Amino acid sequence: MAPDIRRFNPDVDDAGLADLTGRLRGHGRPVDVAELRMHASRGDAWISIRGKVYDVTAFSAVHPGGDIVLTAAGKDATDVFAAFHQNTDSYKLLPGLYVGELVEEAKAGRPAIDGTTSVRSPEYLADVVGMRQELQRRRLFDSSKLYYAYKVAFNVSLLVCSVALLRAYGSSLGGVMGSALLLALFWQQCGWLAHDFLHHQVFRNRALGNAAGILIGNIFQGFSVSWWKTKHNHHHAVPNVVDALSGGDPDIHTTPVLLWSEKLIEGEDLGSLPRWLMRNQWFFYWPILCMARTSWVIQSLLFQAEPASVYCSTQRMRIAEAIGLIMHHVGFLALSMYTGSWPLWALFCCLSQCLGGLLIGVVFTVGHNAMEVLTDADVSATDFVRLQVRTTRDVTPGLFNDWFTGGLGYQVEHHIWPTLPRHSLPAAARILRPFCAKYGIRYTCEGLVEGNVAVCRLLADLGRNL
Numbered sequence: 001m002a003p004d005i006r007r008f009n010p011d012v013d014d015a016g017l018a019d020l021t022g023r024l025r026g027h028g029r030p031v032d033v034a035e036l037r038m039h040a041s042r043g044d045a046w047i048s049i050r051g052k053v054y055d056v057t058a059f060s061a062v063h064p065g066g067d068i069v070l071t072a073a074g075k076d077a078t079d080v081f082a083a084f085h086q087n088t089d090s091y092k093l094l095p096g097l098y099v100g101e102l103v104e105e106a107k108a109g110r111p112a113i114d115g116t117t118s119v120r121s122p123e124y125l126a127d128v129v130g131m132r133q134e135l136q137r138r139r140l141f142d143s144s145k146l147y148y149a150y151k152v153a154f155n156v157s158l159l160v161c162s163v164a165l166l167r168a169y170g171s172s173l174g175g176v177m178g179s180a181l182l183l184a185l186f187w188q189q190c191g192w193l194a195h196d197f198l199h200h201q202v203f204r205n206r207a208l209g210n211a212a213g214i215l216i217g218n219i220f221q222g223f224s225v226s227w228w229k230t231k232h233n234h235h236h237a238v239p240n241v242v243d244a245l246s247g248g249d250p251d252i253h254t255t256p257v258l259l260w261s262e263k264l265i266e267g268e269d270l271g272s273l274p275r276w277l278m279r280n281q282w283f284f285y286w287p288i289l290c291m292a293r294t295s296w297v298i299q300s301l302l303f304q305a306e307p308a309s310v311y312c313s314t315q316r317m318r319i320a321e322a323i324g325l326i327m328h329h330v331g332f333l334a335l336s337m338y339t340g341s342w343p344l345w346a347l348f349c350c351l352s353q354c355l356g357g358l359l360i361g362v363v364f365t366v367g368h369n370a371m372e373v374l375t376d377a378d379v380s381a382t383d384f385v386r387l388q389v390r391t392t393r394d395v396t397p398g399l400f401n402d403w404f405t406g407g408l409g410y411q412v413e414h415h416i417w418p419t420l421p422r423h424s425l426p427a428a429a430r431i432l433r434p435f436c437a438k439y440g441i442r443y444t445c446e447g448l449v450e451g452n453v454a455v456c457r458l459l460a461d462l463g464r465n466l
Helices: 013-024 033-039 065-073 078-084 090-097 120-137 145-169 173-198 206-221 223-236 275-279 281-290 292-303 313-338 340-369 376-380 383-389 400-405 408-416 423-439 450-466
Strands: 030-032 046-048 052-055 100-104 393-394 444-446
Touching: 013 100, 030 090, 030 223, 033 444, 046 065, 046 078, 052 090, 052 400, 065 223, 065 313, 078 100, 078 223, 078 383, 120 145, 120 292, 120 423, 145 173, 145 313, 173 206, 173 223, 173 340, 206 313, 223 292, 223 313, 275 281, 275 450, 281 340, 281 450, 292 340, 292 393, 340 393, 340 408, 383 408, 393 408, 393 450, 400 408, 444 450
Parallel strands: 030 100, 393 444
Antiparallel strands: 046 052, 052 100
């Protein structure tokens, strides 16, 4: 019988984890850090969690999150394990993968890639755990169901207003444009809401989170839950990382459409790239964002041809997702019929899709683009928290920004604690910022406009160098 993966709390239940895996001590063998690093390939992958080494080579093929586990091959996975397995008992799978005890490096450790405090500093590691424990102590991982009920109701009200406006004024240009804008806002806000549910911020029961994801993702937006999870989980594990064992961050592998770092084309034959397009990518950035939603809808449809094994819960999830996508497209087609003429119908379809992509794009690109891009070797010289902070940007908090970005304005905090509910992120920021200041870690927070300007400036600079 498959283990129940819903209840384990990586820090509060640390004693339970220690009791379970502690019984293995003496049954394995000592493994030093140098040996651990040697097991960093798809065919030979070891990881360490809390001083114990596990062989995940075969397990990666059946890991519920896919081969994302390989992103930590040859490395310490303690923090990333805690981040991804909040409120689960996934730790019960570990004894069967046990190799031995990790022989730690000298207490002084080694410097981080930014030259600040060592990634192995006992004080630093204790403070990392201390931040999570403070969040636990204040019960900030507990979601407010009333808050999320309000967010769902608000989003549905946007859809109702869009439908009502199109029904009443579908024969006028203003009515069609206003309805398209409201529908695009509905899709954008549903994107943030589905993101929360599928990160299991709302329900500890993951089946409920997936069900809400199908409603808000597949039916409301036309995006496949399993397609998104496959892509997004890899992004969380290796944000802005060019080359990882599982393929790196898919969100920056957009060459030649958009080039985010020269590291992405190292060793490439530049003559084979569309250099005119790439030199002018700063100009095409905005039209490309307008096409983002259409691209994701198409990718979600194409994903339906993937084998059932890659879905969140195999065949049942696959059928539910297919039905959800059909309901979305039938519903959108029915709504568009309220327009008064074929030209207005075409305008409504194009404008809603383009605005839907633009409104999502101006938020998600600010989160990581024009931030540091790392190689897998760089990742080996840093730790989970530094990786997330150095590759991620927050958006200046405020009433409009917090609503418009749907919690993604606190991307840094979300990346470190992905199961933390949206309404707890401001409190998490007040805990994280002093920690970053203490250890000299650059913490980036900019306005939404300033962030997009930085993205466009980066695209222009990279284009000029081609």
